[in-house]
Amino acid sequence: xxxxxxxxxxxxxxxxxxxxxxxxxxxxxxxxxxxxxxxxxxxxxxxxxxxxxxxxxxxxxxxxxxxxxxxxxxxxxxxxxxxxxxxxxxxxxxxxxxxxxxxxxxxxxxxxxxxxxxxxxxxxxxxxxxxxxxxxxxxxxxxxxxxxxxxxxxxxxxxxxxxxxxxxxxxxxxxxxxxxxxxxxxxxxxxxxxxxxxxxxxxxxxxxxxxxxxxxxxxxxxxxxxxxxxxxxxxxxxxxxxxxxxxxxxxxxxxxxxxxxxxxxxxxxxxxxxxxxxxxxxxxxxxxxxxxxxxxxxxxxxxxxxxxxxxxxxxxxxxxxxxxxxxxxxxxxxxxxxxxxxxxxxxxxxxxxxxxxxxxxxxxxxxxxxxxxxxxxxxxxxxxxxxxxxxxxxxxxxxxxxxxxxxxxxxxxxxxxxxxxxxxxxxx
RNA sequence: GGAGAAGUGGCAGAGCGGUUGAAUGCACCGGUCUUGAAAACCGGCGACGGGGCGACCCGUCCGAGGGUUCGAAUCCCUCCUUCUCCGCCA
Numbered sequence: 095x096x097x098x099x100x101x102x103x104x105x106x107x108x109x110x111x112x113x114x115x116x117x118x119x120x121x122x123x124x125x126x127x128x129x130x131x132x133x134x135x136x137x138x139x140x141x142x143x144x145x146x147x148x149x150x151x152x153x154x155x156x157x158x159x160x161x162x163x164x165x166x167x168x169x170x171x172x173x174x175x176x177x178x179x180x181x182x183x184x185x186x187x188x189x190x191x192x193x194x195x196x197x198x199x200x201x202x203x204x205x206x207x208x209x210x211x212x213x214x215x216x217x218x219x220x221x222x223x224x225x226x227x228x229x230x231x232x233x234x235x236x237x238x239x240x241x242x243x244x245x246x247x248x249x250x251x252x253x254x255x256x257x258x259x260x261x262x263x264x265x266x267x268x269x270x271x272x273x274x275x276x277x278x279x280x281x282x283x284x285x286x287x288x289x290x291x292x293x294x295x296x297x298x299x300x301x302x303x304x305x306x307x308x309x310x311x312x313x314x315x316x317x318x319x320x321x322x323x324x325x326x327x328x329x330x331x332x333x334x335x336x337x338x339x340x341x342x343x344x345x346x347x348x349x350x351x352x353x354x355x356x357x358x359x360x361x362x363x364x365x366x367x368x369x370x371x372x373x374x375x376x377x378x379x380x381x382x383x384x385x386x387x388x389x390x391x392x393x394x395x396x397x398x399x400x401x402x403x404x405x406x407x408x409x410x411x412x413x414x415x416x417x418x419x420x421x422x423x424x425x426x427x428x429x430x431x432x433x434x435x436x437x438x439x440x441x442x443x444x445x446x447x448x449x450x451x452x453x454x455x456x457x458x459x460x461x462x463x464x465x466x467x468x469x470x471x472x473x474x475x476x477x478x479x480x481x482x483x484x485x486x487x488x489x490x491x492x493x494x495x496x497x498x499x500x501x502x503x504x505x506x507x508x509x510x511x512x513x514x515x516x517x518x519x520x521x522x
Numbered sequence: 523g524g525a526g527a528a529g530u531g532g533c534a535g536a537g538c539g540g541u542u543g544a545a546u547g548c549a550c551c552g553g554u555c556u557u558g559a560a561a562a563c564c565g566g567c568g569a570c571g572g573g574g575c576g577a578c579c580c581g582u583c584c585g586a587g588g589g590u591u592c593g594a595a596u597c598c599c600u601c602c603u604u605c606u607c608c609g610c611c612a
Contacts, residue, residue, distance in 0.1 A: 132572080135571085136580095138572095139580060139581045143580060143581070145593080148593090150540075152593070173591095340532095467552095
């Protein structure tokens, strides 16, 4: 959520900045609501003040043993109007709030302006795509032997966009998760956290998935209105909701492995084949809670932490700075990491690292105290995949494949799979 | 699932329906004292919002939401959370 005060002070700048990301701010409506709010709020507070004064007078009169009946009668009409104004004001403020909750974050000034992903800017490439002397297969083919990756079995019980993994493949995914968590906790200073996979609507409002993107989520029929988390970002970032942290607690760096659930509404026909776009997938997520003046450097560091996984796994990738048109709702700046997939002969997103400035913090009421006795201020939040595990598995299969269909395991991962150097397809 | 108890400021913990944003203690900030520190003493110290150029003024908030009342932290209702006991259970 944007700070309503900057909307009041410099509406032009906000409207312009939002236009850069293709968002048409309802300027007229806002100005009308805001004018009305001001008028109403002043009036309401006058009435409240009047009521308080009179009630005190009644209390004093009563203490002196005077007759308070006439005083009470005089407050009658006041109460009527007050009640009406209070309700109007409440109504108006929730309208204003609803409007504000629909408005995305302001893009950082360094973000390239453009309509969609075609305007993204490549920052760097790391690693060389291998040039095998055989036609590379994609992970769906490579996963066939022994039912390593069994999409048909999953489809029978759950439908499309699910997978069953067996044997070595299931273990490889588990190893990847373990490896990533170890790397981030031991070498990058993150604290591992375990969090709920079902959250209430308030948590999703805090990070920005609600109210606008409910269609992307799976809702569990329940009194509490539970949704399955689409990313660990939601529960992990919500760890600081409603908190006033000590300056000394920052930065807070947390890592969590969770399954993620996405309805993928509106993506019919896209990536229907294989592991790329599933309703359920595993992800290791990095979250940082930092002081506002530290968020620029924190984003670069977070990105480096995610890149470290790809480097360790010897996977070629490139880093993209997303354009205004391709960024998520809550982000002010986002880098995507795209891994090379020989089976597709393309770079595909495997991590997304974003800074949210104070946008999520304001919704979450996540604050810190800059110094002893100082006023609380909103923190800045950041997060990034480190990495999407399913897609990492894809990259590992496709980049590690040999002519005979076996898969070479990167050295750093071998301790996690009992020293196995390569996966050999089981013969029928 | 059943029965009971409780939710007050950063923490602990008072609070008869009436000048209570809320006693007191701790913590924290400023000062006195001290070579320095500690102790002691004095003073200050919640959050959020609105109005005003400003000194300031005003409003809201005692788990959340409703209600009663001229007036609610105090009374009533609903919900949430925590604790204790019973039952069940991975």
